[in-house]
Amino acid sequence: MKKILFPTDFSDVANNAFIYALEFANIVKGELILLHTFELPIIESPYTPDNYYTLYDSMQLGQFDAFKNQIPKLREFARQRQLENIKLSHKLVEGDLIYSIQRAIKEENIDFVVMGTAGATGWEAFFIGSNTGAVVSAVNVPVLSVPIEAEFSKIQTIGITTRFRDKDKKALRQVLKIAKKANANVKCLYVKTSKSDVTEETINQWKLQFESESVDFLIIYSDLVKETIFEFISDKNIDILAMITHKRNFFSELFHPSLTQKFSNTSTVPILAMHEEE
Incomplete structure (x- = not known):
């Protein structure tokens, strides 16, 4: 079974691309692995506040709760398109987006990456300095980029x-x-x-x-x-x-x-x- 990595920030851009990820998974008989990354602030001062680690744990928990709340929405997208049979799994990772994608590709034996793009034309953001453009340069698997303006229809x-x-x-x-x-x-x-x-x-x-x-x-x-x-x-x-x-x-x-x-x-x-x- 093909494995498709879908990095998401749960934005409208990403949710639109999720439809393509679902349909693409259906075509290639694959499964989707959702990846959400976040970065917590680093305090470089030698005088670490007494409550720093409490705040750190609280921010991690907040990220988890936000992530957990978004998953049912994506499953509902799948149900609406009658694609609830597509296997979905989830990864919430702290760290740099590109590094996290590279690591997930290696650990999960990913075959494809699907990502959303936004910008003046969608393509502009893809090829000129966007996260998606950076991913294309950094990974060794095919990357399907989906402009925010794209509306899925049968691929003919x-x-x-x-x-x-x-x-x-x-x-x-x-x-x-x-x-x-x-x-x-x-x-x-x-x-x-x-x-x-x-x-x-x-x-x-x-x-x-x-x-x-x-x-x-x-x-x-x-x-x-x-x-x-x-x-x-x-x-x-x-x-x-x-x-x-x-x-x-x-x-x-x-x-x-x-x-x-x-x-x-x-x-x-x-x-x-x-x-x-x-």
Whole structure:
């Protein structure tokens, strides 16, 4: 059974992403592990107040009570979507968010992370200095980021971008497995620029290798890579976009507000960030 880590602060952003986490768990036949982290203040003064440890224990208890009160709300979300069969477990951890996620991934053998994003476009916060962006850089499992504007609907088409490198094949195979379980189609996009060194022979080899799979390869000739990806999302009705994180600065440029404002209908599409094979 696949294990999906869902870090949450119980905000509207996180609760919206929880719907995707539930549905994704249902698709891959997985379970959800909810992670909530908190940090208590550190008093560096040598003169520790007499009541410091009492206050510390009280704050820990307050965090536990707040956490405990939120769990029934999430279970109600699951019940409303008739997904109460999804196994849910919970971790309340004191400490840094990134470190706690890394530790949970190792201890629980996590396969995927699902997180919510917020910001001017959702994507902007994901790729420019947000917690989610930091998580993508810090972990070695795929991360599904869900913009606050996203509303879940049946996943029918998953898009993935490629540069037709051998190391991209693992990501495509993983997307195909997810798509098969979701009964969805996969559309694989390559934007062939005037500087491209990918040969027609390589493209044909890929098509031959994956000819038995439910995947369409789209080769679009353009030097406007970012704009082409947005048009691809819109024109092909992409429900989730998978991208390989081989060039983070390109992501930042791709989802910059100045560009996403031109394609506002695409900024609500969740992104599955997949790690480049070494």
